[in-house]
Structure formats: C-alpha cells, structure tokens
Amino acid sequence: MFSTRSRPVGITLTSLALGALAAGCSTPAGNAGDAGGPEFIASAVDFSCSGPFGGFRTWSSTPGVGPPGAPDPSGATDGGIHSGPMVTYINTKPPSGSTSFPIGTIIVKEQTDPSLAQRQIFAMVKRGGGYNDVDGTGAINWQFFELSNLDMCDVSIVWSGFPANTDPYASNPLVCDQCHYLAKSNDYVWTAGLSLSSF
Numbered sequence: 001m002f003s004t005r006s007r008p009v010g011i012t013l014t015s016l017a018l019g020a021l022a023a024g025c026s027t028p029a030g031n032a033g034d035a036g037g038p039e040f041i042a043s044a045v046d047f048s049c050s051g052p053f054g055g056f057r058t059w060s061s062t063p064g065v066g067p068p069g070a071p072d073p074s075g076a077t078d079g080g081i082h083s084g085p086m087v088t089y090i091n092t093k094p095p096s097g098s099t100s101f102p103i104g105t106i107i108v109k110e111q112t113d114p115s116l117a118q119r120q121i122f123a124m125v126k127r128g129g130g131y132n133d134v135d136g137t138g139a140i141n142w143q144f145f146e147l148s149n150l151d152m153c154d155v156s157i158v159w160s161g162f163p164a165n166t167d168p169y170a171s172n173p174l175v176c177d178q179c180h181y182l183a184k185s186n187d188y189v190w191t192a193g194l195s196l197s198s199f
Helices: 009-026 073-077 175-181
Strands: 060-063 086-090 106-111 121-126 142-149 155-160
Touching: none
Parallel strands: none
Antiparallel strands: 060 086, 086 106, 106 121, 121 142, 142 155
C-alpha cells in the first residue's frame, strides 16, 4: 500500500539538488571539452592496487613514448625526461570514434630497466574543468604527475601540476605543457599505442 503523504516541496527539491551534485562529483565521467563541467582530482590511491582502478600495472599497456618515426619532442624542451625503455598504461580506453579522452582517464609511463624503487614514473590525468589552460598553450584539462614506487602496489606523488623545484628539469616548469601541446590533435597524448584513431 502506498502512502498518500508528500514531502514539502522545498525539502524534495533540496534532496534532488544534493543528489545530483553528489552524482556529478563522484564519477570520473564527463564531457572532456566542457571547461565548466565535472572534475576528476586524482590522489595516490587512484594508482594503487587498493584503489578504484585496481593498480596501474593491471591496466591496458603499450610500449613506447611517442609516435614511431616522429622526432622526439622531449629532446627539445626537457632533456629527455621520458628516457629508456618504458611501458605506458591507461586505466580506461576511450569509446570508439572519440575525439578526446574522457575525464577520469589516467595514463602512466613507467621505466622498465631500473629496480622498482629507482624507476621514473610519470602520469597524466584527464582532470577536466578547464584545468591547465596556460594562455591557450597548455594541455588543457590534463594534470601531470611524477610518482615514486613504494612497492609493487602503491606509489607516492612526488609532484602534481608542475615539476617541483627539486627536480632536475624544473628550471622549466612548463616543460610538460610545451611538449604535450605539440600532440594537441590527439588530445595532448603522445604515445603511439594511444592514438584516438586506433580505438
């Protein structure tokens, strides 16, 4: 039997508004081109085994850094930040026919040669919300990270956004943006295996 009672309109509208707000903030999905849309703010747990994506080493992977045969864009601006053999991981592939990666996409590049504790690890996260619009020349909506392995499951964040003053390449804090801006046609992602046209 259904109740004939009704809630006051103000309470119902407030409940609906709070529910919609919570739903918008709790998911990494959204319109990648919407500068005012939802944001996905990553933390160290999003890269770890206990996180919502199950640990970056379990994600789809591809070798390499940049497109085959293309000049290495990093050599001109960063002294070769992405050096040595690397594996690139992505938490979620974009839907077929996408022209950009969805908000909540996490891409991790990890060296494979050094010991676990010595590996260089960089990540870029599709944060959204118009983040990183550096005078129209940044990797808009993307946030950059350097990570450090704590063990096979967990990492710590060395820096996010821009290189920390302690890093050897920090003399140019826009080094990530300057390089990735050259790959604007692929939503600022260089890795050959992550070409949007291949999904």
